Amino acid sequence: MPGNDGLVIALLGAGRSSRFGREDKLLAMLGDRPLIAWxxxxxxxxxxxxxxxxxxxxxxxxxxxxxxxxxxxxxxEDGLASSLRIAAGAARGLGTTALLVLLADMPFVDAGHLAAMVTQWDRDGSQPLFSRRPGGPPQPPALFPAAFLPMIEALQGDRGARALAGDALIVETQADRMIDIDTPADLARAADYLRALDPGEQT
Known part of the structure; x- marks a missing residue:
C-alpha cells in the first residue's frame, strides 16, 4: 500500500469503562477474544x-x-483528549507523516475501511479524514496528517478530536461497522451481531 512508510497507527484503550461496571470492558470476551483484540x-x-x-x-x-x-x-480520568495527546506526541517524535487513530471499543471496524482511509490520504494528504456511518456525524477511526498533530496535542476534555472534523474529508462505511461498546447490553448486542455474520466474516 503506497504511502505507509511514515504512517503511525494508535489504538486508544485508556477509558475508564464507567458505564460497564467494575469489569474492564476491553477485556470482556466477544466471541473468542477480548474486546480490545478486535x-x-x-x-x-x-x-x-x-x-x-x-x-x-x-x-x-x-x-x-x-x-x-x-x-x-x-x-x-482526563478524558479521551489525554490519550490523543499521548498518541500525537509519540507520533510526532517518531517523525510520522500521518496518525491513524482507532478506538479499542469498536470491534467491527475492519481493515478494509482503514485501507480506504489510507488510500484517500494517499490521494490528498492535506486534510484530516474521519469515518461516518450513513447519516451520522464524523467519528473515529480518524486519520491526521502530521501538520495537525500540534492541534491534537492541545486538545482538552472528552470531546476527542471532533473539533478538527469541520473541514475533514469523510470516508463512509456501513452502520454496523461503527458499533461501539459502552455497556454490558452493548456487548450482548455485539455478540448477537457476531453470531449473525457469515462465519467467514468473524475473523
Missing part, C-alpha cells in the same frame, strides 16, 4: 511504521494486543 487486529491489517497502544496500567490489555508498543496513559 480493533487491534484491524489495525495490524494495515502496514505502518509503528503500531501504538495507549492504555492504562493493566498488563492484560497489552498482552491482548501483540504487535503494538504500549504507551501508558497515567491520567485516563
Amino acid at each position: 480493533a487491534a487486529q484491524a489495525g495490524l491489517g494495515i502496514p505502518a511504521a509503528h503500531h501504538l497502544l495507549v492504555s492504562g496500567p493493566d498488563a492484560r490489555l497489552a498482552a491482548a494486543c501483540p504487535g503494538y508498543v504500549l504507551l501508558p496513559n497515567p491520567h485516563p
Whole structure:
C-alpha cells in the first residue's frame, strides 16, 4: 500500500469503562477474544511504521494486543483528549507523516475501511479524514496528517478530536461497522451481531 512508510497507527484503550461496571470492558470476551483484540487486529491489517497502544496500567490489555508498543496513559480520568495527546506526541517524535487513530471499543471496524482511509490520504494528504456511518456525524477511526498533530496535542476534555472534523474529508462505511461498546447490553448486542455474520466474516 503506497504511502505507509511514515504512517503511525494508535489504538486508544485508556477509558475508564464507567458505564460497564467494575469489569474492564476491553477485556470482556466477544466471541473468542477480548474486546480490545478486535480493533487491534484491524489495525495490524494495515502496514505502518509503528503500531501504538495507549492504555492504562493493566498488563492484560497489552498482552491482548501483540504487535503494538504500549504507551501508558497515567491520567485516563482526563478524558479521551489525554490519550490523543499521548498518541500525537509519540507520533510526532517518531517523525510520522500521518496518525491513524482507532478506538479499542469498536470491534467491527475492519481493515478494509482503514485501507480506504489510507488510500484517500494517499490521494490528498492535506486534510484530516474521519469515518461516518450513513447519516451520522464524523467519528473515529480518524486519520491526521502530521501538520495537525500540534492541534491534537492541545486538545482538552472528552470531546476527542471532533473539533478538527469541520473541514475533514469523510470516508463512509456501513452502520454496523461503527458499533461501539459502552455497556454490558452493548456487548450482548455485539455478540448477537457476531453470531449473525457469515462465519467467514468473524475473523
